[in-house]
Amino acid sequence: MTEELKGTEIIVKCLKEENVKNIFGFPGGQLIPLYDRLYDETDIRSILVRHEQGAAHAADGYARASGDPGVCMATSGPGATNLVTGLLNATMDSIPVVAFTAQVPTKAIGTDAFQEADTFGITMPITKHNFLVKSTDMLSWTIKGAFKIANTGRKGAVVIDLPNDVQQKTSKEYYRGEIKFTGYNPNIVPNPLQLKRIAQKLVEAERPLILAGGGVIQANASDDLRTLAEYLGAGVATTLMGKGVIPENHPLSLGMIGMHGRLCANRMINNCDVLLAIGCRFSDRATGWSLESFAPDAIKIHCDIDSSELNKNILVDFPLVGDAKLVIRDLIKFIKKYEDVKKDTNIWGKRVNQLHNMCEECEVVKCRGDSLTPEVIIKEINKFLDDNAIVTTEVGQNQMFAAHYYVTKKPRQFISSGGLGTMGFGFPAAIGAKVAKPEKQVLDIAGDGSFIMVCQELATAMTENIPVVVAILNNSYLGMVRQWQELFWDKRYSKTKLGTIPDFVKLAESFGAYGERVEKVSDIRNSLKNAFDSGVVSVLDFKVESETNILPMVPPGGKIDEMIGVERCRHK
Amino acid sequence: MPTQIISVLVEDEAGSLTRMSGMFSRRGINIHSLTVSPSEKEGMSRMTIVTTGDEREIEKVEKQLNKLIEIVKVNILDKNTSVVRDLCLLKVYADKENRAEVIEIANAFKSNIVDISIRTITLEIAADPRDIDRFVELMKNFGIKELFRTGVTAISRDVEKKSGG
Numbered sequence: 001m002t003e004e005l006k007g008t009e010i011i012v013k014c015l016k017e018e019n020v021k022n023i024f025g026f027p028g029g030q031l032i033p034l035y036d037r038l039y040d041e042t043d044i045r046s047i048l049v050r051h052e053q054g055a056a057h058a059a060d061g062y063a064r065a066s067g068d069p070g071v072c073m074a075t076s077g078p079g080a081t082n083l084v085t086g087l088l089n090a091t092m093d094s095i096p097v098v099a100f101t102a103q104v105p106t107k108a109i110g111t112d113a114f115q116e117a118d119t120f121g122i123t124m125p126i127t128k129h130n131f132l133v134k135s136t137d138m139l140s141w142t143i144k145g146a147f148k149i150a151n152t153g154r155k156g157a158v159v160i161d162l163p164n165d166v167q168q169k170t171s172k173e174y175y176r177g178e179i180k181f182t183g184y185n186p187n188i189v190p191n192p193l194q195l196k197r198i199a200q201k202l203v204e205a206e207r208p209l210i211l212a213g214g215g216v217i218q219a220n221a222s223d224d225l226r227t228l229a230e231y232l233g234a235g236v237a238t239t240l241m242g243k244g245v246i247p248e249n250h251p252l253s254l255g256m257i258g259m260h261g262r263l264c265a266n267r268m269i270n271n272c273d274v275l276l277a278i279g280c281r282f283s284d285r286a287t288g289w290s291l292e293s294f295a296p297d298a299i300k301i302h303c304d305i306d307s308s309e310l311n312k313n314i315l316v317d318f319p320l321v322g323d324a325k326l327v328i329r330d331l332i333k334f335i336k337k338y339e340d341v342k343k344d345t346n347i348w349g350k351r352v353n354q355l356h357n358m359c360e361e362c363e364v365v366k367c368r369g370d371s372l373t374p375e376v377i378i379k380e381i382n383k384f385l386d387d388n389a390i391v392t393t394e395v396g397q398n399q400m401f402a403a404h405y406y407v408t409k410k411p412r413q414f415i416s417s418g419g420l421g422t423m424g425f426g427f428p429a430a431i432g433a434k435v436a437k438p439e440k441q442v443l444d445i446a447g448d449g450s451f452i453m454v455c456q457e458l459a460t461a462m463t464e465n466i467p468v469v470v471a472i473l474n475n476s477y478l479g480m481v482r483q484w485q486e487l488f489w490d491k492r493y494s495k496t497k498l499g500t501i502p503d504f505v506k507l508a509e510s511f512g513a514y515g516e517r518v519e520k521v522s523d524i525r526n527s528l529k530n531a532f533d534s535g536v537v538s539v540l541d542f543k544v545e546s547e548t549n550i551l552p553m554v555p556p557g558g559k560i561d562e563m564i565g566v567e568r569c570r571h572k
Numbered sequence: 573m574p575t576q577i578i579s580v581l582v583e584d585e586a587g588s589l590t591r592m593s594g595m596f597s598r599r600g601i602n603i604h605s606l607t608v609s610p611s612e613k614e615g616m617s618r619m620t621i622v623t624t625g626d627e628r629e630i631e632k633v634e635k636q637l638n639k640l641i642e643i644v645k646v647n648i649l650d651k652n653t654s655v656v657r658d659l660c661l662l663k664v665y666a667d668k669e670n671r672a673e674v675i676e677i678a679n680a681f682k683s684n685i686v687d688i689s690i691r692t693i694t695l696e697i698a699a700d701p702r703d704i705d706r707f708v709e710l711m712k713n714f715g716i717k718e719l720f721r722t723g724v725t726a727i728s729r730d731v732e733k734k735s736g737g
């Protein structure tokens with residue numbers, strides 16, 4: 001029998017046992033008990049955001065940067081509903097986030113009480129799992145279970161809805177040891193027979209290609225993946241979520257595939273004879289629209305921790321369930337057993353490298369005189385940041401320019417909203433990442449439209465002293481939508497022109513943040529230096545050409561290797 | 573499109589029915605019928621779901637169901653080796669002239685008469701849903717006033733294992 005503890009005491013005890021050091025949140029009536037308990041808590045830092053969406057995204061960014069679950073909290077009703085976008089964002093990208101939401105007292109549930117929302121019902125389809133805690137006795141079991149579910153198998157967001165009285169009542173129940181769910185046993189150990197078959201196919205392959213997704217990063221298997229690629233001489237393409245799995249300046253790296261992928265990576269998908277996809281889910285943004293013409297001639301292998309992803313979008317020859325790290329390690333072991341593996345993988349490796357170089361060449365920066373383009377800015381950012389820096393992005397052209405031109409060196413250092421494509425993700429995510437990794441440079445490559453959706457978090461970053469840098473590629477447009485209107489809707493720019501409001505420099509300054517407007521190529525480097533040297537959160541307002549496009553791209557309905565806007569690419 | 577019967581063993585938690593049915597609606601899969609009842613295991617219920625889909629689609633449904641935390645077991649029942657039952661209550665227009673005929677057909681289908689009024693007969697039939705379909709078709713000739721079906725419940729037959737060899 002344990003001692004009698006108050007609900008909020010149990011919560012904090014569990015959080016400490018789960019090694020939680022930081023919580024992003026925003027208070028309200030029903031959440032006062034928990035905030036009261038955190039008031040004089042010294043082991044857990046509680047960070048006040050300025051909008052609950054920011055809390056969810058910050059927790060998400062924290063998790064992506066650190067590999068540990070991110071934690072956020074919000075009050076009942078509007079607080080909980082404000083979390084919704086961020087929770088779905090995390091779930092779509094398989095990021096472990098645990099969210100605590102306050103709820104009206106159990107007796108008041110169902111009475112349409114003030115600030116009552118059916119948080120359990122609302123968050124059910126957008127999380128990996130959720131709980132409504134009806135008794136303080138169940139608190140510790142639920143919290144520990146929630147962390148387990150969020151952070152094992154295919155990861156995701158989990159919500160714990162906490163009625164006011166459950167926070168305040170006391171209980172002697174405290175669960176120790178591991179929580180077990182009869183219906184939840186993620187299968188992480190790959191089937192050795194299937195592994196053997198796959199290893200054989202890889203050894204026999206003449207033009208092997210690895211397609212790596214976020215699952216490889218989640219499994220902390222990036223180094224193993226690189227070893228496997230080098231062993232096979234296989235090219236490595238990634239999804240947006242997989243960026244950083246292999247250093248993008250590695251000779252075998254081909255970059256991102258997909259609708260806005262690099263031409264060489266997309267071409268390679270349809271040129272390889274064996275495609276090994278690991279920890280990715282063949283989303284429509286990665287495959288293009290015509291699934292039949294995605295790697296039509298290749299033997300397709302798909303390894304993922306979530307069996308429901310296998311044969312979901314793309315029918316494959318060899319599906320395999322398992323944790324990416326175990327899969328890759330075992331594959332290496334099996335492959336090493338084949339004697340004839342010593343065949344000359346060099347020829348193919350060289351060809352991959354040739355493509356890698358050609359891609360770089362065609363990405364030479366388009367630049368007229370001293371006027372700014374997104375490409376130039378990101379190339380300068382590449383030169384300025386060190387190898388450990390973390391880059392986050394917003395959504396739109398800025399995101400795709402970043403995906404193309406930012407050379408990511410390590411996993412967990414490129415953080416972007418993939419599945420949900422949430423404008424306003426990058427800045428709070430950068431705040432979360434900086435809290436997780438205070439020693440690293442953290443920069444958000446932003447769009448003007450996205451940043452204004454979450455600019456209130458400048459207050460968070462200022463008061464909590466979280467010095468991240470926001471680099472706005474300010475084109476005065478909702479650029480990506482404008483690009484579609486230009487290319488596919490007769491240039492009818494319906495409601496995509498934002499104009500020059502606000503003055504982002506003054507906006508930053510009003511928060512006490514550092515702000516600088518940049519209009520010339522020659523000033524980029526200095527402005528970055530000023531921002532990082534300022535020691536406070538900074539906003540760099542890069543005035544870029546307003547009607548530039550991110551190309552090449554696969555047009556709507558197109559096949560993955562039939563891209564438009566390839567004029568600049570030599571090997572088209 | 574073939575109909576499929578899915579039998580699910582699920583933990584009795586608040587919300588597990590919503591979570592299960594929500595998965596179907598979210599993925600655009602139709603539920604034809606659904607029954608929920610206690611199972612032989614304490615704290616667990618059995619849901620029997622009838623849906624349509626080819627093999628590949630049903631495999632997807634099975635995997636998605638398995639992902640739900642409260643769902644402990646998912647079985648796709650083979651119609652050839654399962655006992656499948658549906659309970660139907662229906663009120664048929666039957667006056668003096670055709671009452672005998674209605675009763676005759678009901679008897680042929682082993683359907684019980686549970687109520688009679690001047691103008692109607694209420695019948696009960698528990699059978700394989702395809703038999704009920706035929707029964708209902710026939711009864712339409714007399715005019716159906718009200719019809720209730722519980723939806724399918726099903727259990728697999730034990731196949732005797734051959735010993736020796």
Ligand SMILES: Cc1ncc(C[n+]2csc(CCOP(=O)(O)OP(=O)(O)O)c2C)c(N)n1
Nearest residue numbers: 396397398421423447448449450478479480
């Ligand atoms: C919350 C949200 N609303 C709408 C969209 C649709 N959308 C995608 S990109 C985009 C434009 C983004 O504009 P901006 O942030 O200025 O970036 P740019 O494309 O100009 O670089 C819009 C509106 C979205 N992705 N997210």
Ligand SMILES: [Mg+2]
Nearest residue numbers: 447448477479
């Ligand atoms: Mg813009």
